[in-house]
Amino acid sequence: MTASAARFDRWYRRLAIGVPYLWFVTFLLVPFLIVLRIGLSQTELAQPPYSPVFDPAAGWQGIKEFVSALSFANYRTLFSDWLYLSSYLRSLTVAFIATAILLVIGLPMAYGMARAPRWMQPMLVTAVILPFWTAFLIRIYAWITILQRDGLLNDVLLALGIIKEPATWLATDTAIFIGIVYSYLPFMVLPLYAAFEKMDDTLLEAAADLGCPRWKAFWLVTLPLAWPGILAGCLLCFIPAVGEFVIPDLLGGSQSLFIGQTLWTEFFSNKDWPVASALATLLLTILLVPILIFQRVQARELEER
């Protein structure tokens, strides 16, 4: 290799590594630092609606004043007001239950897909991701028409004689669960399908050969091997479901708020950016645990391949 080619190679490598880092810094780290900084400020009826404002012209003295004006007061508010904690708790609970439902529905679906004839599998995968071809909001609005009092669901249930009176679906927790399960199902099914699909069938034959009936082999071989896929699917559903805003806002009632709705209210109704930022920072901190688990599982799987 000539010297110029070697230099090109080195630059190329730096570029290849640099681009994702640049992306990370610009679109994740910088915005996060801004949110973090606003979360430590006080709300103000001004432009921008918080203080202190950092003034570079004031020099060293300006920096000192700026830093000393920052405080954790917003976080104290979060922990002293039950409204915020209950929002977190409700979001986490609903996300957890929804993830469990998704797993119960998604696991047999993904297993069935992976066991289907080879020629059928691409079609089944397409069917699972087909809903993405329509805008998310439109699909949620469609659910409103299905779930409303004279909607499709009540029509069908009445026609089948399962219910005598039209039931209330909209503005209930059931509607929220239906919405989340419907929207997030592909995120559960696809990683599970990938895990089942790449599994070597001779492992099941080996299990049978060693005296293990089929149903038992599912527990002893299939599930343990699909474990990374199961965890990936659960976290891919759980993490965004915690911060979900649109589904509870459109399908759910007003009994209690999701953290996403509380955030929205603080930002847009109360114009309290600092509290909203503190809320967002705390949410991210809570979600850091499942995110790190997800990263570790993925790293370990790569290593074992």
Add this chain to the structure above:
Amino acid sequence: MPDAGAVDRSQTSSPMLRFENVVKRFGGFTAVDGVTLDIGRGEFFALLGPSGCGKTTLLRMVAGFETPDSGRLLLDGNDTGNTPPYERPVNMMFQSYALFPHLTVAGNVAFGLKQEGWPKERIEARVKEMLALVKLEQFGNRKPHQLSGGQRQRVALARALAKSPKVFLLDEPLAALDKKLRDETQFELMALQQRLGLTFIIVTHDQEEAMTMADRIGVMHQGKLVQVGTPAEIYETPRTRWIAEFIGEVNLFEGTLSNQQGNEASVDTQSGRILVGRGDGFKNGDKVSVAVRPEKVAIAGAPFAEAQNVFRGVVSDIAYLGDLSVYKVRLESGMLLKASFANTDRRASGLLHRGDTAWLSFAPESGVLVGA
């Protein structure tokens, strides 16, 4: 090379495994076509054939992964019928080894024992014993992906043998190993079989492997069992031309059977009249071939004083292999005859050169009459 002393243990008692006219079809394709075969207790039996000949399907039927469309398969006198794999006293070593990647080496070996509900202490003792057997005592806590190919093969071996199956099935067990390891493992497997006294059935496409290890070989071709015998029988008296060509090197003289009397037969070929031992099932005027192994063809630079089946030709190619040299000689009839010559003398390889005239000969009893 063939071991004439190989014991045919299939006759000593009732067979461990009996195939009765077994047929298996996949769609329109007949994978196994009317196989009838007895395999004896403690026998090392090899199913040999090219890929797609049905040998693996036959093995998978013994394991229970396939069931015969017609015919019966008796294991130790019992019809296996639809008995599922997990209820058969048979264990298989898979070509890919099929080790459970989420379990340790010890966990893999213990898997079958746990299914049988052995108590914990007995399982531990048995696992230890099996790992010692395959010399992997130190590797019990490793995961399969941390082992070399040869080590994985031995884990698969230990796992399949842990339950002391009545029949041990090996599907191309050495295919994934390199040459040197393969040779070593062949002898290890033979020693293991002798020690454990189990019935081994091995599936292979490698004739050398089959001949080295097996007491008897069943040659399969297009779903049919075309010949069963000791390695020596298969090599020295192939029943058909296809078998003669599939196993080892062979020269084939095509011609017409002109006279068959007593133990002698003569065949008229383009290279002249050839005398050969009699072949059953042929009559005068039949189109036949005479099959002769290259090592049974004598070659010399001068005419033989007294010999039958003599041919003259020009040396067209010499392959020097060290222990022997293979001469390819173009006969006057245009046929290329191969003769291998053991280089027992250090100067022997220099006797003939390309372009030299050579004389070749083989004894009538060295040739075998097969179909055209």
